[in-house]
Amino acid sequence: MIEVNKKIAENHGLTEDEYEKIIKIIGKKPNFTELGIFSAMWNEHCSYKSSKKWLKTLPTKNERVIQGPGENAGVIDIDDDDVAIFKIESHNHPSFIEPYQGAATGVGGILRDIFTMGARPVASLNSLRFGSADHPKTKYLLNGVVSGIAGYGNCIGVPTVGGEIEFDSCYNGNILVNAMNIGITKKNKVFYSIASGVGNPVIYVGSKTGRDGIHGASMASQEFDENTEAKKPTVQVGDPFSEKLLLEACLELMKTNAIVSIQDMGAAGLTSSSVEMASKGKVGIEINLDKVPCREKGMSPYEIMLSESQERMLIVLKEGREKDCEKIFNKWGLDFSVIGKLTNTNKLILISNNKVVCDLAISALSDQAPEYDRKWEKPITEKKIDFKTKIKNFQITELIEKIISHPNQTNKSWVWDQYDHMVMCDTINQPGGNASIIRVHDTNKAIAATVDCTPRYCKSSPFLGGMQAVCETYRNLCSVGATPIAITNCLNFGNPEKPEIMGQFVDVIKGISEACKKLNYPVISGNVSLYNETNGIGINPTPVIGGVGLIKNISQTSNHKFKEAGNLVYIIGDTIGHLGQSILCYDILNIKKGEPPPLELEKEIKNGKFIIEAIKQKLIQSSHDVSSGGIILSILEMCIPSKIGINLNIDKSGFQLIEYLFGEDQSRYAIEVKPENEAVLLKNMKNKGVSFKKIGKTINEKYIHINNKYKLNLNNLIELHNKWFKNYNK
Amino acid sequence: MKFEVFITLKKEVLDPQGKAIENALGSLGIQGIETVRQGKYFSIVIDEKEKNKAEKIVKTACQKLLANETIEEYSFKIVK
Amino acid sequence: MKFEVFITLKKEVLDPQGKAIENALGSLGIQGIETVRQGKYFSIVIDEKEKNKAEKIVKTACQKLLANETIEEYSFKIVK
Amino acid sequence: MIANIIVFPGSNCDRDIKVALEKFQIKCKMIWHQENELPKADLVVLPGGFSYGDYLRCGSMASKSVIMNEVIKHASTGAYVIGICNGFQILTETKLLPGALLRNYMLKFICRRINLIVKNNTTPFTNKYKNKAKIKIPIAHNEGNYYADEATLKKLEENEQIVFQYCDENYEINNNGNPNGSSLNIAGIVNKKQNILGMMPHPERCIENFLGEADGIPFFESLLK
């Protein structure tokens, strides 16, 4: 076996200090296998060594949270003994190297996190960020990622119901692929990963172990440079067919009451799954590596332990239940092997060819992993800038046409048409709306889900940006009539060893915490992806938030499509006309300076609750949150799907009208109201103290009129709105 | 000039398709199949009479588009 | 014994994938590509030393599963 | 009425079709592909999904399952067989229906509500639709591009075996309304005896008004007649 030294440790991504710490803790020089195991457990991806300190500060509880962070996914109570289980995870680095397989295995990985907890996955979402559309790699990456997500999700038969996709040059060298999944099960049918019961057998099920993805987790913890392509480990190939079998087999086994604990093999494969299970249960684990089903002959203990082959699970069974388990996995044509047992030694013992090849204390790998308090600098907040001189020469109609056809605002059906978003027959709101709604099968209730982030806000003010991302998901849920319950988060950042990046991270977390606390909307799971940098250039801080809410009665929901002509259109919430960091400035006019809009959490709550209530009482015909692109974009998004025009009357003109229409003030909604409901609604608005303003009326003509001064042909706008992806991918 | 191009997964990369086909052949009762690996096959006609030049075109096509060298390997030969 | 098996679409069946690749190669600036047709390639190892018997196994595999003769044709050869 | 739903490894619309059939009081049994006997039933359904991952060719491996021999026997008695999406692909691979389903012309998976015309409303599967009815049903497939040689297509037309055709927003049968490149815009066909139906659209996905159009309802009602 290779003799371990400082240099080899360094090649494994361990610093000199860390290497010395290892020797001190275990009182010996690790052998090569042990070193590999340490490097996997101690890297950023598994140990959260840079982020842990700050993650601990996130609020994680409310009356509906059953399981917060710390398990494969979080669990919330959705009444009637039903629970929803969800999490988001990043697969950024692999997707940049091999977009199809990287994205596909990202979907596969998050699905396993959900069904390992006993839930049948019912909905997938994803949040995607690519470099600028004209960057030479973007088209290839976009096509690969989208078809990878489609390829995996469609095959396994879980609907992909929503997501977001954005282009920005800050992602040229580091795309972001974050995948979220939600599953549903019964409260007393949740499975956890805490191993227990000394002597209980440890079972390996799923696909065979191959030499793929060795050290994927450590790669995800490094910056990219020119040599990345050469260094890349063998990429994992996704096998959705095997995953479908694994899903069904696991759910079948879960009915038999034979499982003590279960955990998927994700990043750092057999290493992290076995160590984490043992560590949580404060037990030891002994594995005979000769029993691990391998794809290739002659795999070394090192390779077996570090392989990231997909579609595998580790299960601790009740003693004596091996045969029942084997029968089920045989039926589904999957590998099954008893590879070891739990011990009372608190050690990880690995045996290969009758020799002990690894003998390490579990705590050395987990509890004693380094935790850093990295240096951070308070981010500099952007100054207010004067937009008037830069904007006033533009025609309002021209700006509208530009916004509606911009890749970030265009119709994205090119993307979601490739996803089976209807399989399982419970998808109520399809992609393209505010939040997706998925009926809880065989019931009259539903959950709603959305993923959001506005990285340009986060760059300019990490604190506000973190807060805003949480609030935007909150708003999206409210606007379909769902009561927001909890979130999951995927924190995508640059290199945390740089104080300014760490400063962004700290402030974003503070912003998220603040919002979650006030909104009673805690974090129940998440993932951190650091080192999203190439040649020293980092991405905008991108804390993607996945929000989940509950709809108690599926007849009380709403969507964003105008329903008929002759209805009144109101804006709920205050409009000042804040242009800093707006789509208009950032994407259309290329003015990237300025501060993002401020946020008042009390108003967020008040307005949100008002909308939910109004939907319940059927006082509104359609509803849409107002966010990126301001009032005008929200209104257009309501006109376009139904081909209904509008007459806008706003008591502003010139630059002020631009501010009013394009400003991105927060906590607002646009709603459509039947004239006969107006009086009741007005009364409610006054009672509840929400601010509102009537801005127009839907009309039969296919035109957008603004103050009888500007007129845009709706059919033209629709054409502009629809063409970008088709032209881009010609 | 006509070429045949073969793209195969690298040895250590999982080939779920080949594996599934292998199993299916077994359950069809066809005996003696040891392993199946699936790849892609292209038949390409090049408008170029000089062998060297034509080969260069095919090679570029393989590297730039046909093969994904992260997980695949290519080879080709002239048919006529 | 090791075989290479080729499955190609019949001439009269349209091959949109081949067509798309043809176009993509063009827009990548690779000149001289006249036509591209895509097919499947299998590398199959047979546990049988007699050539005739091994060939028969492969042929059966093609007819029974690998090729759909409504749209495809197959051919194979021994590699070693 | 009693239906057997065949479950292949990788089927994923098996539950959906069961829920739909049961909504119309059709009793369902789920049959695992390795079983070699079919309980007595009026109808066999091959559901949508990705049997065997759709590896090799869609439906190819499923078509060789043990249970398919029983399905063929069942069909030969004149009893009903329906293949939806992957099920249609399995039926063509089994040769219970002519032709083949190739990769979508645009080479992308498509999940969308599309417009259809009911070309033949005299089959046991479509008798509750009006003649030439214009309907909207979702499709979700990567290989729905129906192919058959000229002679076969001609026969399909002559024997009125074409049941559903893709059309555009104005219900014209043309290229514009053809999502996947199918010959003659074919979305569904029956065998000559009209007891076997294969179709790419998913009627089970549109039987509830609040999930969108409910144009799948007459499909299931037809079975009950």
Ligand SMILES: Nc1ncnc2c1ncn2[C@@H]1O[C@H](COP(=O)(O)OP(=O)(O)O)[C@@H](O)[C@H]1O
């Ligand atoms: N940003 C975050 N916020 C809250 N919880 C987090 C965050 N990042 C990670 N976690 C939690 O840490 C645990 C480990 O996550 P991860 O390493 O992604 O698990 P897995 O082994 O399933 O890939 C999980 O319980 C996860 O929910």
Ligand SMILES: [Mg+2]
């Ligand atoms: Mg996990």
